[in-house]
Amino acid sequence: MKGKEFMLDIHVIREEPERIEKALRTKNISVDVNKILALDQQFRELSKETDDLKHLRNTVTQAINDKKKKGIDAREDILKMRDVGSRIKENDQQLLLIQQTLKEQLISLPNTPHESVPVGKNEKDNVEVRRWGSPQKFTFNPKNHLELGESLNLFDFHRAAKISGSGFPLYTGKGAKLERSLINFMLDLHTQEHGYTEILPPFLVNSNSSTGTGQLPKMADDMYYLDQDDLWLIPTAEVPVTNIHRDEILNRENLPIKYTAYSGCFRREAGSYGKDTRGFQRLHQFNKVEMVQFCHPDESYTILDSLVNNAEMVLQKLILPYRVVELCTADLSFAAAKCYDLELWAPGEEKWLEVSSCSNFGDFQARRSNIRFKDEQGKNRFVHTLNGSGVATPRLLIAILENYQNEDGSVTIPEILRPYTGFDILRQDS
RNA sequence: GGAGGAUUAGGCUAAUUGGUAAGUCAGCGGUCUUGAAAACCGCCGCCCUCUGGGCUUGGGGGUUCGAGUCCCUCAUCCUCCGCCA
Known part of the structure; x- marks a missing residue:
C-alpha cells in the first residue's frame, strides 16, 4: 500500500487521534476517528499475516528452483504452494476491500486548520x-x-x-x-x-x-x-x-x-x-x-x-x-x-x-x-x-x-x- | 476512429526466451583532506508491529510453485492512415 492516497497523514491520526478530532470539530466536521483507527488496525494485522505467507512462498519457490536445477523432484513443494497461493489471493482481495473503505474515509476528511486560525462557529x-x-x-x-x-x-x-x-x-x-x-x-x-x-x-x-x-x-x-x-x-x-x-x-x-x-x-x-x-x-x-x-x-x-x-x-x-x-x-x-x-x-x-x-x-x-x-x-x-x-x-x-x-x-x-x-x-x- | 511501435526507480539503461530487477549518472551522508577534487563505503520508490520482512518493471486482471518476460484489458506517448477546426 502506498501512502500517496492519503490526505491527512495516517501516522498522525494514529498518534494523535484526539487532536485531529478536535481540530476537525472546529471546522464543524464531526468524525469518528476510532472507526478509521479500527480499519487501520485490521489492515495492518491481516497485512502482516499475508506478508508472512508471501515470505514463505518466496523461500519455497526459490527452493523449487534450486531443486529443479539439480534434477531433484519438487512436486511436494509445488503442491504445498498451490494452497498457500490461493490463501494469499484470498487475503489480498480482503486487504483490497479494507484498503478501499479506509481510503474512502480518509479522502473525505478535510484538512485541519493551522493553530493560528481563529476558532469560530460561522x-x-x-x-x-x-x-x-x-x-x-x-x-x-x-x-x-x-x-x-x-x-x-x-x-x-x-x-x-x-x-x-x-x-x-x-x-x-x-x-x-x-x-x-x-x-x-x-x-x-x-x-x-x-x-x-x-x-x-x-x-x-x-x-x-x-x-x-x-x-x-x-x-x-x-x-x-x-x-x-x-x-x-x-x-x-x-x-x-x-x-x-x-x-x-x-x-x-x-x-x-x-x-x-x-x-x-x-x-x-x-x-x-x-x-x-x-x-x-x-x-x-x-x-x-x-x-x-x-x-x-x-x-x-x-x-x-x-x-x-x-x-x-x-x-x-x-x-x-x-x-x-x-x-x-x-x-x-x-x-x-x-x-x-x-x-x-x-x-x-x-x-x-x-x-x-x-x-x-x-x-x-x-x-x-x-x-x-x-x-x-x-x-x-x-x-x-x-x-x-x-x-x-x-x-x-x-x-x-x-x-x-x-x-x-x-x-x-x-x-x-x-x-x-x-x-x-x-x-x-x- | 483504424494500423503499428513504445512505457523498468529522479534521468539513462540491462535482465538464460518463465527462475524472483543488474548497472550507471545525478543527489544525500560518511571516510580521507587545511579546504576541495579524486578514490572508497553507505543511502538513494513505498509499507509494516523494522537486528527482520513485504510490495514495486505505466494501471488493472489472468495462466503458473514462480511473470519485467506469456495471455486479456485500459491509459499515455510516437509514427502512418482517415476525419476535422
Missing part, C-alpha cells in the same frame, strides 16, 4: 485584519452596476439567458474590451512585478486532478461534469495548475515555484439560488486570474502573506477600497489550513464583495497529488501548496463601475487600465 466569526483606501463620498445617489452596465451597453444578461441560461455573462463592445483589459493587466502585474510564470491551462480536467486539489469527492455537485468523456469543467485554474506537478519530485533549488494563470471558471452553484444572484455577483461562468505556489514546508506561512500582498496590489493599483478578512475555522474550505479573503466595497450594492481567497493548504494537496521534493538529507518530502485569486473579474467589474461612476451616468476608467482599454471613459453615446 462566517460571522471571521476577523477583519485591515482596510485599505476610503470609500468615495458621492454627491449623488450612486447607481448599481446593472443600471450602469445596461445603460452603457457593456453586457447583456437577457440575451445571455437566451443563449445559455441565467448566470452566464455576455460582454459586449467596450464591456468585452474592459474585461479583456482587466485580465491582461493582472497577468502583466503578476508576471512582471511579482515573479510568476504565466500558464494557460486546460479548462477540462480528469477525476484524478479534481481529487488531487480536493474538489472531489466533496464538491462533485458543484462542478459541471461531462459524462461521455469523464471530464470536469474547472471551477478554478487552481485545479489544472496545481496538477501540473502531480506525481513529480521537484528540485529543491527551484522552490518556490510560482505560476499565474487566466482561466474561465465554471460552477454549478448548487443550492445557492436566490441569494446574491443579481448581475455579476454570482455566476456559473466567470473569468479569473489565479496564483499558485509550490514551496518548502518551512516557508509556506511567510509565502501566504506575500501571496495576499500580490492580490492586494491588483486592487491598490486600481485604487479600489477593500478589506482583508481572515477566515475562522468554520469558514475554511475543505482543503485549506489557513485563508484570507479580500473584499471590495461596492457603493451601489452597498456591501463588501469577495474578489479573492488566498489559502495555504500545507501538505494536504501535495499528499493527495503526490508532489514531493528532496530535502537537505536527500529524503523525499511533500511540498506545501498555496493559491490565491489575483483576482476574479465579475465582482472586480462591479466595484470599478460603482466606485468610478460619475453623476451623468458615465464611468471613468482607472488610470492603470487605460493603456489596455485604449479609452479613458465610458459614456452612453460612445
Whole structure:
C-alpha cells in the first residue's frame, strides 16, 4: 500500500487521534476517528499475516528452483504452494476491500486548520485584519452596476439567458474590451512585478486532478461534469495548475515555484439560488486570474502573506477600497489550513464583495497529488501548496463601475487600465 | 476512429526466451583532506508491529510453485492512415 492516497497523514491520526478530532470539530466536521483507527488496525494485522505467507512462498519457490536445477523432484513443494497461493489471493482481495473503505474515509476528511486560525462557529466569526483606501463620498445617489452596465451597453444578461441560461455573462463592445483589459493587466502585474510564470491551462480536467486539489469527492455537485468523456469543467485554474506537478519530485533549488494563470471558471452553484444572484455577483461562468505556489514546508506561512500582498496590489493599483478578512475555522474550505479573503466595497450594492481567497493548504494537496521534493538529507518530502485569486473579474467589474461612476451616468476608467482599454471613459453615446 | 511501435526507480539503461530487477549518472551522508577534487563505503520508490520482512518493471486482471518476460484489458506517448477546426 502506498501512502500517496492519503490526505491527512495516517501516522498522525494514529498518534494523535484526539487532536485531529478536535481540530476537525472546529471546522464543524464531526468524525469518528476510532472507526478509521479500527480499519487501520485490521489492515495492518491481516497485512502482516499475508506478508508472512508471501515470505514463505518466496523461500519455497526459490527452493523449487534450486531443486529443479539439480534434477531433484519438487512436486511436494509445488503442491504445498498451490494452497498457500490461493490463501494469499484470498487475503489480498480482503486487504483490497479494507484498503478501499479506509481510503474512502480518509479522502473525505478535510484538512485541519493551522493553530493560528481563529476558532469560530460561522462566517460571522471571521476577523477583519485591515482596510485599505476610503470609500468615495458621492454627491449623488450612486447607481448599481446593472443600471450602469445596461445603460452603457457593456453586457447583456437577457440575451445571455437566451443563449445559455441565467448566470452566464455576455460582454459586449467596450464591456468585452474592459474585461479583456482587466485580465491582461493582472497577468502583466503578476508576471512582471511579482515573479510568476504565466500558464494557460486546460479548462477540462480528469477525476484524478479534481481529487488531487480536493474538489472531489466533496464538491462533485458543484462542478459541471461531462459524462461521455469523464471530464470536469474547472471551477478554478487552481485545479489544472496545481496538477501540473502531480506525481513529480521537484528540485529543491527551484522552490518556490510560482505560476499565474487566466482561466474561465465554471460552477454549478448548487443550492445557492436566490441569494446574491443579481448581475455579476454570482455566476456559473466567470473569468479569473489565479496564483499558485509550490514551496518548502518551512516557508509556506511567510509565502501566504506575500501571496495576499500580490492580490492586494491588483486592487491598490486600481485604487479600489477593500478589506482583508481572515477566515475562522468554520469558514475554511475543505482543503485549506489557513485563508484570507479580500473584499471590495461596492457603493451601489452597498456591501463588501469577495474578489479573492488566498489559502495555504500545507501538505494536504501535495499528499493527495503526490508532489514531493528532496530535502537537505536527500529524503523525499511533500511540498506545501498555496493559491490565491489575483483576482476574479465579475465582482472586480462591479466595484470599478460603482466606485468610478460619475453623476451623468458615465464611468471613468482607472488610470492603470487605460493603456489596455485604449479609452479613458465610458459614456452612453460612445 | 483504424494500423503499428513504445512505457523498468529522479534521468539513462540491462535482465538464460518463465527462475524472483543488474548497472550507471545525478543527489544525500560518511571516510580521507587545511579546504576541495579524486578514490572508497553507505543511502538513494513505498509499507509494516523494522537486528527482520513485504510490495514495486505505466494501471488493472489472468495462466503458473514462480511473470519485467506469456495471455486479456485500459491509459499515455510516437509514427502512418482517415476525419476535422
